[in-house]
Amino acid sequence: MTDASMQPSGTPPPPAEDVHDLRPPRNQWWDVWDQFKTHKGALAGMIVFISILLFVTAGPWIWAVDPGLIDIRSRNQGSSWAHPMGTDQLGRDILARMMYGGRVSVAVGLVAMLLGLLLGTLIGVLAGYFKPMDGPLMRLTDLFLALPLLPLLLILVTLFRDTLEGMFGQATGVFLLIVFAIAITSWMQTARIVRGDVLALKEREFVLAARSIGTPSRRINTRHILPNVMSPIMVSATLGIATAIITESALSFLGLGFPPDFPTWGRILYDGRDWIEQYPARVVWPGVFISLTVLSVNYIGDGLRDALDPRIRGR
Amino acid sequence: MSAPARPRKKLVEVKNLKMHFPIAGGLLRRKVGAIKAVDDVSFDIYEGETLGIVGESGCGKSTCGRAVLRLYDITEGSIRIDGTEIGTMGQSSLRRMRPAMQMVFQDPQACLNPRMTVAGIIAEPLEEHGKLSGKARLERVFELMDAVGLNRNFANRYPHAFSGGQRQRIGIARALALNPRFIVCDEPIAALDVSIQAQVVNLLEKLQDDFGLTYMFISHDLSMVRHIADRVAVMYLGKIVELADRDALYERPLHPYTEALMSAVPEPDPALEARVERIILKGDVPSPANPPKGCNFCTRCPKVMEICHRVDPPYREHRPGHFVACHLLEADSAAHDQSAGSTGATPTNTSIQQGEDA
Helix, strand or coil: CHHHHHHHHHHHCHHHHHHHHHCCCCHHHHHHHHHHHHHHHHHHHHHHHCCCCCHHHHHHCCCCCCCCCCCCCHCCCCCCCCCCCCEECCCCCCHHHHHHHHHHHHHHHHHHHHHHHHHHHHHHHHHHHHHHHHHHHHHHHHHCCCCCCCCHHHHHHHHHHHHHHHHHHHHHHHHHHHHHHHHCCCCHHHHHHHHHHHHHHCCCCHHHHHHHHHCCHHHHHHHHHHHHHHHHHHHHHHHHHHHHHHHEEEEECCCCCCCCCCCCCCHHHHHHHHCCCCCCCCHHHHHHHHHHHHHHHHHHHHHHHHHHHCCCCCC | CCCCCCCCCCCEEEEEEEEEEEECCCCCCCCEEEEEEEEEEEEEECCCCEEEECCCCCCCCCHHHHHCCCCCCCEEEEEEEHHHHHHCCCCHHHHHHHHHEEEEECCCCCCCCCCCHHHHHHHHHHHHCCCCCCHHHHHHHHHHHHHHCCCCCHHHHHHHHHHHHHHHHHHHHHHHHCCCCCEEEEEECCCCCCHHHHHHHHHHHHHHHHHHEEEEEECCHHHHHHHHHCCCEEECCCCEEEEEEEEHHHCCCCCHHHHHHHCCCCCEEEEEECCCCCCCCCCCCCCCCCCCCCCCCCCCCCCCCHHHHHHCCEEEEEECCCEECCCCHHHHHHHHHHHCHHHHHHCCHHHHHHHHHH
């Protein structure tokens, strides 16, 4: 059966191959997309992630309820048509709060991850590729790893909060501060992993070949080394989003992050914690959204990592 | 002494090249010694010829090839390519010289970036040095693929999809991209099957004829070097012990190490094979970090003399175009000088006479 069906397609006459002879090299991102599509988990993850993005961006236009509106008479309600996710102890609509809160949480997660990744990759590549910088940069990494996180954040917040709020307004100021604080305390793992990989890669013969061609160091890094350390970077990126969202909620809980009336997923989760026995849904909703975001991003990262590796591609 | 006996032009001149790698040790990682990977090596490569470099593994062949292309910062010595001194040149000015000199690597798997397509790999030197626009560059890539016998349809594939021989062809196409004049082939066939070795070597010879290339062919395969090289240099422990025309070297090796090496070449005829007298060397190669005093080969040489343990033999032209570093020949030529007698003939003259007699 299989043989019979393979037969016609398996034996094209050799000249037929020369028909598409001068086809120009295809942009490799199409190959990446083709491979990505075959990864079912990644595709599902992407659909979920896009839905979440739509939920938090376009959602407030459709569900036009003020998340800060206090309606004390309808507090602690369950699901209903008026409040699909119920209301909290002050009678605020949880669906609206989830939408607005999601904006902040997803934005903090993405931006802090990108920033941390950028910093980590930069330091990792510099330390791995340029020998004299290895010692100082890695000791700096150790220094940051040894710093206790919470006191550092406390100092950061007390020092810079007012200045930043004065410069950018309350919401943006706190956002910048939190993103910066999370990035500055989460780049070390990436830097270490990247440095290790770069150390191994730069001794490979294709880097020597690039040098014999006369490729300058900066292009050796961008063309040969960075694409080959993509896999570990991807992994730490997807894990980074999760950590960033969770750190943000921890900060909000400690009163170091956004102000209490400012909804974020983490804040909603911690607010609901006191009522977990009476109204478990109040904790479940933000918990589910945080988990879904993290999970979907993890799957996207997994699919991307596979799709970016030509050795796995096409299998 | 190195005056050419032929009118041909010297493309590469290497003089007293030394490449020492520091050994760091102790608590403070101070330099405590050096691996003398290449130690005082001199040779010339004439335009259009193939110089074979042979020697056992670890003798510094590859290091020598890489040092000649200045992939390392050399410790000492001078390298002139087409009259331009590149031994002390900085990497940025060296970059402008790169198109003239290229390299084919030993491991065809490792020398190609697994994340780049074949077209991307071959086009990289063109992007770095050429002024070609996208379309012309692609056309050139296709030309190169034709030249090395790769199907044009393979342009979009990745290195992992190719066999060893095909990968080596990709590596050769990349080396050819900038129309180089001088290519260092660093054991280009060592990682290939015997049948593929022949294909690749024939391809290299064809390209040499077509483009007038000059090769420095590093290999430990003596029969292959005999096939492709015009002149052959034998290295031992970082030094060239003998350099001569291929036939002279294979027929009548002068240095005891070369003799031993040549006797190790397998004889395909079983009847002859039984009668081959092999010279078996005793012991191991000394460490290049701590080479023996005097001649490097004195610890294993079957014809070792007392002087070999004290004095490093000079590397001299004992017959025209035949350079050897050995005390045995020093003794010979000294004896010859005395018998040749009173006309005050210099050793050079003597050796030329010898050459004519031969």
